[in-house]
Amino acid sequence: MNNLNVAKIQLNGDPYKINEGDSLEKLLISLKIQKGKVAVEVNGHIVERKKYENLILNNDDKVEIVQFIGGG
Amino acid sequence: MEDNFIIANKSFNSRLIVGTGKYKDFQETANAVKKSQADIVTVAVRRVNILDKNQPLLMDYLDPKKITYLPNTAGCFTSEDALRTLRLAREMGDWKLVKLEVLGDKKTLYPNMIETIKSTEVLVKEGFEVMVYCTDDPIMTKRLEEVGACAIMPLGSPIGSGLGIQNTTNIKIIKEQSSVPVIVDAGLGTASDATIAMELGCDGVLINTAIAESRNPVLMAESMRYAVIAGRKSFLAERMKKRNYGRASSPEKNLI
Numbered sequence: 001m002n003n004l005n006v007a008k009i010q011l012n013g014d015p016y017k018i019n020e021g022d023s024l025e026k027l028l029i030s031l032k033i034q035k036g037k038v039a040v041e042v043n044g045h046i047v048e049r050k051k052y053e054n055l056i057l058n059n060d061d062k063v064e065i066v067q068f069i070g071g072g
Numbered sequence: 073m074e075d076n077f078i079i080a081n082k083s084f085n086s087r088l089i090v091g092t093g094k095y096k097d098f099q100e101t102a103n104a105v106k107k108s109q110a111d112i113v114t115v116a117v118r119r120v121n122i123l124d125k126n127q128p129l130l131m132d133y134l135d136p137k138k139i140t141y142l143p144n145t146a147g148c149f150t151s152e153d154a155l156r157t158l159r160l161a162r163e164m165g166d167w168k169l170v171k172l173e174v175l176g177d178k179k180t181l182y183p184n185m186i187e188t189i190k191s192t193e194v195l196v197k198e199g200f201e202v203m204v205y206c207t208d209d210p211i212m213t214k215r216l217e218e219v220g221a222c223a224i225m226p227l228g229s230p231i232g233s234g235l236g237i238q239n240t241t242n243i244k245i246i247k248e249q250s251s252v253p254v255i256v257d258a259g260l261g262t263a264s265d266a267t268i269a270m271e272l273g274c275d276g277v278l279i280n281t282a283i284a285e286s287r288n289p290v291l292m293a294e295s296m297r298y299a300v301i302a303g304r305k306s307f308l309a310e311r312m313k314k315r316n317y318g319r320a321s322s323p324e325k326n327l328i
Binding site for chain 1: 091093094095098100101114115116117118119122125129133141144147156159161163164165179231232234243263278280281
């Protein structure tokens, strides 16, 4: 862990640190989020679920993870 | 008698659509939805709470495979935000049937019809089936139909107000002139309001606050189920004519 460089991203509006080179898939796993139940936007673009694994997050990336909640 | 509720070529049993907001917890939401026997529930799209990894998920209480999720754009004040929300919703589970609502004012929660029409056009072009929350203006609802809305959802009174149907004449006109389903979307406060909407000939009603903010939401959900059925059957049965004077119900001949 100490040997890895850190990337600072914006996650749902707040600063968040990940390891440099981490994929979106890895971020979701670390957050214990089941990918079938959310949708993800990176820098304003929706990311298809099959692309999570190969999408490497970079410094300053803006990541939005959304889900369904109760609403009228 | 077969009387299915058809929206965008899909057939539903219940003409009651319920919202899933404002409940005490997801368990109460699920219990109320079950008692309402609704086939469609509206849901909102929001950020995942990153800090609380164990927070319950709506999907664990209401199975989207068993009930139709109708993603909404509640809280959106621009076309851009509404489109973004529904595109995300579609990505989440290939939901094409959506509820569009673009608000124009925080106090009245009245829809911004200019942005609403603009958004409907874009969504229809992108392949969405759009049920549209709108004002009770027959010119606006006609325009929505022309740009491809699959259901017109005028308000009866402001969202969450519980004032019931304040605009019976407009709702009637909209129903008469529309060839897509008309669903009263906002303002219903109690069971009789739902019955009135259905008696006016509306194809369905969408209710959230009247159920969630009642003292016993699960019981009110059941009451709404019956209110909608009663109103629909009453509409189909075609009510008696009104008279200004009394007419006896028992035969007047052979009185003792």
